[in-house]
Amino acid sequence: MWKLLADAQKIKREYLFLVLVVSLSATLIGLKKALPQIPDSNSMDLYAVMMTSDPNKPVFIQSDWTNSTRGESRGHFQGLVRSLMATNRKFVFYSVADPQAPQVARDAIRTINQERKKQGLREYKPWDDYLDLGLFPNAENSLNAFSNSIKSAWGGRRAKDSTGRERPVFDSPVLQGVTKIEDCGAYYVVSASNSIDIAIERLGTKVTMGGLVTGVMGPGMLPYYRSGQLKGLTIGLVGVYDLEYMMEHGINTADEAGNIVVKNRTKPEQVIPPVPEGTTFGQGATNNLALHIALTLMILAIALGNVGMIAKKKLEGGTK
Amino acid sequence: MNLLAYQPTWWTLNPQDNGRYGVLVGVFIAGMVLFFALSKVPHSARRPIVVGVTFLAGLFWVLRYLWPEPIALRENELPNGFVEKTGQWLQTSVPFVSGIAQVVTSFLLGLGMFSLLRVHFTKITRKQKDWQFSVLLLVCMALMIAVGYADWLQREFWIKEKITDDTTTWTNVNVVFNILFEGLLQNMDAAMFSIIAFYIFSAAYRAFRIRSMEATLLMSSALIVMLSLMGAVTSGWNGTIDNMTGSNPANLLNNLKLNELAGWLRNMVQVPALQALEFGVGLGTLAMALRLWLGLERGGVTE
Numbered sequence: 001m002w003k004l005l006a007d008a009q010k011i012k013r014e015y016l017f018l019v020l021v022v023s024l025s026a027t028l029i030g031l032k033k034a035l036p037q038i039p040d041s042n043s044m045d046l047y048a049v050m051m052t053s054d055p056n057k058p059v060f061i062q063s064d065w066t067n068s069t070r071g072e073s074r075g076h077f078q079g080l081v082r083s084l085m086a087t088n089r090k091f092v093f094y095s096v097a098d099p100q101a102p103q104v105a106r107d108a109i110r111t112i113n114q115e116r117k118k119q120g121l122r123e124y125k126p127w128d129d130y131l132d133l134g135l136f137p138n139a140e141n142s143l144n145a146f147s148n149s150i151k152s153a154w155g156g157r158r159a160k161d162s163t164g165r166e167r168p169v170f171d172s173p174v175l176q177g178v179t180k181i182e183d184c185g186a187y188y189v190v191s192a193s194n195s196i197d198i199a200i201e202r203l204g205t206k207v208t209m210g211g212l213v214t215g216v217m218g219p220g221m222l223p224y225y226r227s228g229q230l231k232g233l234t235i236g237l238v239g240v241y242d243l244e245y246m247m248e249h250g251i252n253t254a255d256e257a258g259n260i261v262v263k264n265r266t267k268p269e270q271v272i273p274p275v276p277e278g279t280t281f282g283q284g285a286t287n288n289l290a291l292h293i294a295l296t297l298m299i300l301a302i303a304l305g306n307v308g309m310i311a312k313k314k315l316e317g318g319t320k
Numbered sequence: 321m322n323l324l325a326y327q328p329t330w331w332t333l334n335p336q337d338n339g340r341y342g343v344l345v346g347v348f349i350a351g352m353v354l355f356f357a358l359s360k361v362p363h364s365a366r367r368p369i370v371v372g373v374t375f376l377a378g379l380f381w382v383l384r385y386l387w388p389e390p391i392a393l394r395e396n397e398l399p400n401g402f403v404e405k406t407g408q409w410l411q412t413s414v415p416f417v418s419g420i421a422q423v424v425t426s427f428l429l430g431l432g433m434f435s436l437l438r439v440h441f442t443k444i445t446r447k448q449k450d451w452q453f454s455v456l457l458l459v460c461m462a463l464m465i466a467v468g469y470a471d472w473l474q475r476e477f478w479i480k481e482k483i484t485d486d487t488t489t490w491t492n493v494n495v496v497f498n499i500l501f502e503g504l505l506q507n508m509d510a511a512m513f514s515i516i517a518f519y520i521f522s523a524a525y526r527a528f529r530i531r532s533m534e535a536t537l538l539m540s541s542a543l544i545v546m547l548s549l550m551g552a553v554t555s556g557w558n559g560t561i562d563n564m565t566g567s568n569p570a571n572l573l574n575n576l577k578l579n580e581l582a583g584w585l586r587n588m589v590q591v592p593a594l595q596a597l598e599f600g601v602g603l604g605t606l607a608m609a610l611r612l613w614l615g616l617e618r619g620g621v622t623e
Contacts, residue, residue: 013522020521037551038558038579067509099429107502114487138418138425145418152415160476219590220598238549245551265569288551294517295546301525302539309529 002311009308020297027290034248034285035292042225043242044251044264046210046232049186050083051272053208057185058090058174060207062199063105064097064139069192069214070104075240075283076212077108077190082282083247085116085124086275089185090174094133096142097195102134112279121277127161131174139195143202150181182206186231192217204229212239237291240284246272248280371615378613380417384410436461464500471497541585548582 039047053059061080065073084091093109095101109130113123124130133154136142145153151170158166169175177183187207189196192214200209204224208231213221215236225233234243249261251272264270274280361369389411390404399408440454470493475483483489490498530536547553558577565571574580611617 036555141421148414
């Protein structure tokens, strides 16, 4: 018996890897299951900000993520953009961190537009519904300039209008009535780097800011959230699924059967509806299942290794 | 006259004017001449130039933060006195100075490419170990640049009216760029990062052992955090506790809910420890910034 258990710590690495690959691949072949979820309070606050910001004001998105964190950040970005499109909010996006960042954001928006087209929903048009401002190198200086005057910081940027003619971005319907950074409905930072710290330092007091960050960055962002500098925050893959879960169920909103799926116990009076149209469960739902499988395997592996170690000690001590 | 203050320029007022390309070329040539001149500066004169420029750049931002800012100055109203005039000058100069900083930062990309080309061409010409990978790297880089530029030129200039986000309007060049960027680069990047999962899994099995009290505490915390990340487990666990307490929020058992336990660990243990580390790093950064600003740091281009 002890010998058998002691052998549990001798499993070859290749077999472990095989189990991991096969288990996680199951989620890649279309196995998408909306598991139950209890969203974090910080995620609920972010969703509340997204759904209650002034729909007549454009939303600014500082999109600083790239491929390396797409497992989390693309889900965040897509959830955010889907919500904005579903609620007819105009938005502006740009990056202050990485030259690749604008392109991955463009690709993500294109995917959502194609998805909306298939669903028979209105496609979001560049210039009329959203603006792509590209890259602003050097986060410190760029965000300082935004804080000082977006009229001058963005004044030199041009975009193609609906006829294909290049025009200054402030001529776009998206930026009508915007003269300073405070004029945005909300400011979101999708980031995997310290560009969000800089955004909070430079703009935190001027705008309603929400953060969508990776799991590694989460603990570092919580003090900003608790101090009120971030009005909402989603963290990592769990945060992506939190967002999608609330897009589907809302907060303190009864479904057709009269059940309230997502309850905000600290703000029971707050009623935030689900998004009215489009996809809700996406990358978060798929990856959340993979996360469950990976964490279960991890816990099993740790348990197996420790049981083997204890059994070996027993054997070496002569105890049976 | 405020030379640094932002004014709407000919450039922003006439974005469609083809004359801007002439300006671009002119500025590029002037920049090259300046670079050439600076590269010919004797070594003994380089340090004062670098230290002087660094000090002036730092001084601007220090003054910007410390100098009183004119309050409630209406449009077209002139500032009064030295303090208010300087404050306004600093405020209106931010876009100009930021623009310079952005341009200088952009040069890093060129510097990186130059460095990459130098290292790998040297490796290829000297047939050093694994030189074939250098060839592959340079070919891939050239391909990406060529296709990327062709894609950009088509979208922005040549047939800009025809190409939209709809993939049916794309030309072969647009498709090839998409395959290279989204199809290959992104997936190879993701594949590289996914290797971490194998390392973590293997390490969890082989190294995460309860050998001491500290290790036991660490494992208990890790277990709670891992379980709390699994929404299905958390829902089931918390549901059980709700059944036991009759959903009474005042019951002490509520503290044993998974998200409460994980939240306590995160807020009371993890975040304070991280903040302490970051505070230390912040002090170090401040000290290093002061040394750089005041020209006390040795080495690099200042030597």
